[in-house]
Amino acid sequence: MPELPEVECTRRRIAPDVEGRRILEFASLWPRKVFPSEGELSRRVQGQKIRPLQRHGKRLILPLSDGSAVTVHLGMSGNLEFHRHPPREQRHLRAMFSLSRGKLLFFDARKFGRIEWHPSLEAARAGLGPDALDPALTASAFGSALAKTRRPVKSALLDQSLVAGVGNIYSDEALFHARIHPLAPASSLTPARLARLFRAVRAVLRASVCRQGTSIDWVWPGGRMQHHLLVYGRTGEPCARCGAAIRHLVIGQRSCHFCARCQPPRTPRTPQGHRRRTSG
Ligand SMILES: [Zn+2]
Known part of the structure; x- marks a missing residue:
């Protein structure tokens, strides 16, 4: 697609x-x-x-x-x-x-x-959020758009009214690069993690434009991005980063591929004693 x-x-x-x-x-x-x-x-x-x-x-x-x-x-x-x-x-x-x-x-x-x-x-353009590759889109605007919803971040990325242009393939890839579990509620992500996701989304989309898109079936011939996908369509194959098997989930009727080791469900909490206040 x-x-x-x-x-x-x-x-x-x-x-x-x-x-x-x-x-x-x-x-x-x-x-x-x-x-x-x-x-x-x-x-x-x-x-x-x-x-x-x-x-x-x-x-x-x-x-x-x-x-x-x-x-x-x-x-x-x-x-x-x-x-x-x-x-x-x-x-x-x-x-x-x-x-x-x-x-x-x-x-x-x-x-x-x-x-x-x-x-x-x-x-x-009615009904669409900001374009994911719009040069004017900032990490903070991207983060605020996604943080509006408690739905899984995978579903939030696919919601074109929040941010427009991210589909099933590139949401899987971006979440992998940003090391975010696809089921994490979007509203639970810290600004730093949302900023990392923003950079990952843009990098993956730009790389795919440079490679003429992804050709995984007869629909779109001539693309080369399929050779650079790290999780999408790789269920059971070893993760390129850690070697664990890539897993598959269905979220909101969409298939989702991720590495459970690189994308753990929860961020390890910082021990209380080491937490620093940045203001106040
Ligand atoms: Zn991994």
């Missing part, structure tokens, strides 16, 4: 071909996944120029010249491709933007993706 790095790679790949192009026509072969409706989206985008593409979390945003925007959610298996001429192979083609030069095609085998028109850029 495409997560932030895969969506970012998609944005970078198609941007040079679609930015500045005018949309002549939109057509969908799967109108159930077009919002508000295929007819309205077609009317709204016709004649608009595509401004520089943006991404927020896993949402790809096509800002338009009149201030409105189209978002594309790749879902489980969606992909956007630019073609100068319509390709011969059109299996799983769900929608098509005809541009002033070439076509932007949306393929989606499993049909979990969606295309949506919004009256403004702000509306295109």
Whole structure:
């Protein structure tokens, strides 16, 4: 399933071909996944120029010249491709933007993706927390967002309304790097541990963007990050850090991989006598 790095790679790949192009026509072969409706989206985008593409979390945003925007959610298996001429192979083609030069095609085998028109850029980002790779996002803002909930930190990381862009693979990897147990209540983590998690999330996402994402099935070919995953999908294999077997849990219906030795359930408490007060 495409997560932030895969969506970012998609944005970078198609941007040079679609930015500045005018949309002549939109057509969908799967109108159930077009919002508000295929007819309205077609009317709204016709004649608009595509401004520089943006991404927020896993949402790809096509800002338009009149201030409105189209978002594309790749879902489980969606992909956007630019073609100068319509390709011969059109299996799983769900929608098509005809541009002033070439076509932007949306393929989606499993049909979990969606295309949506919004009256403004702000509306295109509605419901999402700050983007995990936003240069303006600070460790303290990230920490405050997660600390709002008592849910397991694994679930908090997957909640796109808190921080946008972290999915199942990269949340497992980030928690491993930050040495945090996935079931630890997010609100129980100290600011220092949340800051460590923040750095781990950013490092893992950036590394994956550099490696063209993770290719673990047919959905996203060409990525190299799968060779650098330390816990995700490695149940039973020895931990790269300590040698203990990687374990698997299901948290909120999502699979989770971790090392119980490197990510112990509770932080060892500092002996009372050695605790220092930093203020007061
Ligand atoms: Zn370990």
